[in-house]
Amino acid sequence: MILDDYRSPWLTEELDDLRDLSRTFLAKEATPNQERWAEQHSVDREFWNQAGAAGLLGLSLPTEYGGGGGTFAHEAVLMEEQAYAFDSAWNNAVHSVIVAHYLSVYGTDEQKQRWLPKVISGESVLAIAMTEPSTGSDLQAVRTRAVRDGDDYVINGSKTFISNATNCDLLVIVARTSDEPGAKGLSLIVAEVTDLPGFERGRVLKKMGLPGQDTRELSFVDMRVPVANLLGGVEGQGFVQLMQQLPQERLSIAVTAVASAEAAVREAIAYAKSREAFGKDLLEFQNTRFVLAECVADTLAARTMLDHLIGLHVEGKLDAAGASLAKFWTTDIQNKVIDRCLQIFGGYGYMSEYPISRMYADARVQKIYGGTNEIMKELIARSL
Template identity: 50%
Template sequence: MKHLYLTEEHEMFRTALRKFLEKEAVPYFDQWEREHRVPREFWRKLGAQGYLGPSVPEEYGGAGVDFSYSVVIGEELERVGSGLTGIGLHNDIVLPYLLSYGSEAQKKKWLPGCVTGDIITAIAMTEPGAGSDLAGVRTTAVRDGDTYILNGQKTFITNGIASDLVLVVCKTDPHANPPHRGMSLIWVERGTPGFERGRQLEKVGQHSQDTAELFFDNCRVPASNLLGEEGKGFQYLTEKLQQERLVVAIAAQTSAEETLKETIAYVKQRKAFGQPISKFQNTRFTIAELATKIELGRAFLDQLIARHIAGEDVVMQVSMAKYWHTDMVKEVVAACMQLHGGYGYMEEYKVARRYRDVPVMSIYAGTNEIMKTIIAKSLGL
């Protein structure tokens, strides 16, 4: 299917990126999964080739291109493995906050390093007692002269170990009513006294992606690290979550496409009862059904990406995509594992890793139950 938002230039960009990943990522990805980390050298190699912060303006070292290039990067990284999701978070989730709301001093200080891979970013939203309910965060930032003093705990933070710059969701006014009006976003740099990383969390899947706990104990940061205006954190989060959820839907669609492609190749060569299992009606019907869902998913997603790039408000449709695509990929991967038989349960086959990696897509960036709540509200219910 021809993507609505891609040109010949994008295809050249994709070809170059795929060759780069086949050389610099694919041969090492299994090792990264075992070691539970993506090496910083790989980040710097991505930066050297222009694959970090593509939307960053040229004056700060980026290419200044639109979201369509991020889509290509995200798809190609997902084809390698979901454990590279932290790169997409850096490019398309954290950096847009800095680009949209950051001061000129903040942009000059951090954006060049974000483009080269010398600065890896993270966003710290979730807490042990607050996930989808962002207004319920308890981390506080108290103004003291020209500094803020942060206290609190975060968990499930993507890039939590590797990050050099963390955007922390906190309460600068814990007594605000309603609570979300007291929320702010503050940048905390690696090495700041009082900022400690907890353990790297052991997840069911996405092993090469580091996920961690973060602790702030009287962590004092300059007041100039406040992003935008105090008390507008919830507003900023709301404005940027559309793209974050779209990024997740794109990853889910790509994972489904790749898994089906690998499964079709497998059933053609795997024999049972004297013939390839692709000849059996059950196999053929199952694959036909999965291919249809994937094709329909791609059609919906592509027009949605085009509308997002055009600047349209598509919060309801993105919520639909985030919930539908992440449910769809779980169905596709489970069916493909079944078609692999016992081999599908073996780590040497990619479908086994996909089976572990994709379930969390329906949980992070807002659970699918929250997506349905947004959809219902948008429909006037």
């Protein structure tokens, strides 16, 4: 099949070895636990330590802190293998690909020395608290406040839809540190939340999909965090820091989108070859053949777009418009392809024991988080 024959131009032998390691690790440590993780709405805390011991955390972080010293391409390989393994529970993308880079890029030397080694070993799990109940995608409307009191910030506010909220040890909080309007008053503050007074993990959120993924509400009531934990040491830089890192976040969503579409197509082809109706395989029916041909075309087109943008990002040339393009187009394709593949399964496609059913439910949020696809189109339009 053309999808199997195609090789991304950014792949190398080193990345092939990483793929083998990732596939083996996930098959042994993640796949057997998927059902239990879905029931408990979180991966096991020790799983993070196992991933760290396997060298799979912080693949693109500097070696001086224990990281892999790789690029986004290394992270992409691991994210792809997660999708191929139907693992949507372990949110390493938030930990390694998104939040760790806030620390690595903007942290002071002291902050990086203090936090990154534990992030890479799995001793500290990362989360970022952006979204609030009343703000959604409008980060400039954040209401959580951090008021300086001596050597501490006193933080009050609430956040929602926070990934890794159950297991996180380090939490990057988007908070307002001044009365400057809009984006100007925002800062990023890192809270070491284990046994921290005033920090509360709220209810576990019940979602349409991603049942094994750790998502909760968080609240801060007179929570004191040292001023030394202000990321980068300068107030008012939070919005700029967020905007600079969002392209990598959006590209990571696109990686999962394309890999999930590829996995769905392979599942549907295998099912169509094995399932009989009216005395012949489903793949012998013209409609099935045409649907799968269209899904292969859509998926390959999304793959080639993604590969081009991964190449740009590895070279440091990916801009906000390009990342927005990747995010909205590939997630639209993901949802379209998985929906059509599920139809081939008939009633079995609606049964949760089939991966295609879980993939269908998991896919829908891809068009929402990381900035809705409507906002992505607006960002692209501004660059025209």
